[in-house]
Amino acid sequence: MLHPKSAARIQTIPETIFATMSALAVEHNAVNLGQGFPDFDGPGWIIEEAYQAMKAAKNQYAPLHGTRTLREAVAGYYAKSYGIEADTEREITVTSGATEALYASITALIDPGDEALMFEPFYDAHQANVLLAGGTPKYITLHKPDFTFRTEELERLISPNVKLLILNNPQNPLGKVFTREELETLASYAVENDWIVISDEVYEFLTYDDAEHIPIATLPGMRERTITISSTGKTFGLTGWKIGYAVAPPELTAAIRKVHQFTTFAVNTPGQIAMGHALGRLDKYLPEFREQYARKRNMLHNGLLKGQFAPHMPRGSYFMMVDIPSDLGMNDVELAQTLVKQHGVAVIPPSVFYGSSDEGGSMLRLCFAKTDATLQAGLEKLVEV
Ligand SMILES: Cc1ncc(COP(=O)(O)O)c(C=O)c1O
Known part of the structure; x- marks a missing residue:
């Protein structure tokens, strides 16, 4: 709840989805493939x-x-x-x-x-x-x-x-x-x-x-x-x-x-x-950095192919979109809630990043800036859905 004296221009600003999903991940002790940051230390x-x-x-x-x-x-x-x-x-x-x-x-x-x-x-x-x-x-x-x-x-x-x-x-x-x-x-x-x-x-x-x-x-x-x-x-x-x-x-x-x-x-x-x-x-730094992320991208992509979330192979960044199979009968927000609460894996529902199209409702965003162990644990949970 906002204070009643809050400025009008902040009324339409939603809470960032990253904070929401990370809080849910902690609450449900879930593997966090949601928020976009590495779960390992920098150099x-x-x-x-x-x-x-x-x-x-x-x-x-x-x-x-x-x-x-x-x-x-x-x-x-x-x-x-x-x-x-x-x-x-x-x-x-x-x-x-x-x-x-x-x-x-x-x-x-x-x-x-x-x-x-x-x-x-x-x-x-x-x-x-x-x-x-x-x-x-x-x-x-x-x-x-x-x-x-x-x-x-x-x-x-x-x-x-x-x-x-x-x-x-x-x-x-x-x-x-x-x-x-x-x-x-x-x-x-x-x-x-x-x-x-x-x-x-x-x-x-x-x-x-x-x-x-x-x-x-x-x-x-x-x-x-x-x-x-x-x-x-x-x-x-x-x-x-x-x-x-x-x-x-x-x-x-x-x-x-x-x-x-x-x-x-x-x-x-x-x-x-x-x-x-x-x-x-x-x-000196970049070759290994890029190689590390390319390997993680491939690991997530190949692992996802064993389940029912079809991945879109990214050409940049450390995010991957996957399609939600229509027979699950859920949109991205419903599925993201189900995944974190019942399957123990946090992802980001991308429809919040759209202002006009509804295409986001049929996808989820995963982050692969994660240790191999986190990726593996997340994959196991996604593949079982
Ligand atoms: C596209 C984009 N811009 C900006 C930022 C924020 O960058 P910083 O952490 O340096 O504030 C992020 C972080 O996720 C991002 O994905």
């Missing part, structure tokens, strides 16, 4: 760096826009991996996770009455932040079975009120990686209609097989209109440290920092120092 060498920084008295406020070494490390890999040159003083802002970068960016841009286009299923914070800012989310469905969008559906939403296009690539929950052709289509609409694009790329390093992550900011006409957001929590499996960043041209960065200065002001110092160090060693 010891990064933790050691943070510890050393703490012991070296790096414990006071960091600069508002982030420690110099972390901003330099972000600029370094953007230049090397993507050919994007970012000015460390005027174009990179370190935030408390990608979550704060999203909040600051959307709050900085959306006025009441503005519209923001987003793909559904969406990441729930994208929708919530637009609502909190008094804006209106508009949804473009990524349709089953291959999770593509129809340009005519996008065109129907074009209006002078649209200010933002919010993209998540690689995509949570679908595991979709947008192709160059798809991104070019989106870029042409953004340029033609003068939209700002917020591109949430927290799974930028988790692509599989021949899928290539292409930041939309690298396409012609996009660098000057794109805010690219990422998260060291996802990249290094240390989600609890909440260190993310936004890379954007100077005027957009100035707008983001206006919100950031009075939201968190600065992000924890030892963690930033450690992450600056870690991002400088991506070349």
Whole structure:
């Protein structure tokens, strides 16, 4: 129950499904394949760096826009991996996770009455932040079975009120990686209609097989209109440290920092120092990281084939969608409740990530950022249904 004096604009904000399902998982002592974080620790060498920084008295406020070494490390890999040159003083802002970068960016841009286009299923914070800012989310469905969008559906939403296009690539929950052709289509609409694009790329390093992550900011006409957001929590499996960043041209960065200065002001110092160090060693770190997740993806996929939940093979992220067999006679919310209460496995019902289509009701989202033992235990429970 909300306090009766709560602001009107928060009345429509639901409790995040991740908190709901994780609480149910604890209550029923269930295997948690729901919330998107690893159930194993991040690399010891990064933790050691943070510890050393703490012991070296790096414990006071960091600069508002982030420690110099972390901003330099972000600029370094953007230049090397993507050919994007970012000015460390005027174009990179370190935030408390990608979550704060999203909040600051959307709050900085959306006025009441503005519209923001987003793909559904969406990441729930994208929708919530637009609502909190008094804006209106508009949804473009990524349709089953291959999770593509129809340009005519996008065109129907074009209006002078649209200010933002919010993209998540690689995509949570679908595991979709947008192709160059798809991104070019989106870029042409953004340029033609003068939209700002917020591109949430927290799974930028988790692509599989021949899928290539292409930041939309690298396409012609996009660098000057794109805010690219990422998260060291996802990249290094240390989600609890909440260190993310936004890379954007100077005027957009100035707008983001206006919100950031009075939201968190600065992000924890030892963690930033450690992450600056870690991002400088991506070349060494990434092959094993990617290999580990590709193996977990295959393990979950192959295990699911023995049961009745048909998996959609993801090309990115650490999520997998599965189809609910129609003869179970349950939608995703009913089945997720049954699974956690009667079968001891927590999953996410994705219909909460849709604003217009009902396609989500026929699927479940599983997370494979889990130890092999957790995956095995979860699979055993899913296969017995
Ligand atoms: C698409 C997406 N964006 C942002 C976040 C939040 O990132 P952070 O933990 O860095 O705040 C998540 C976490 O699950 C996510 O899946």
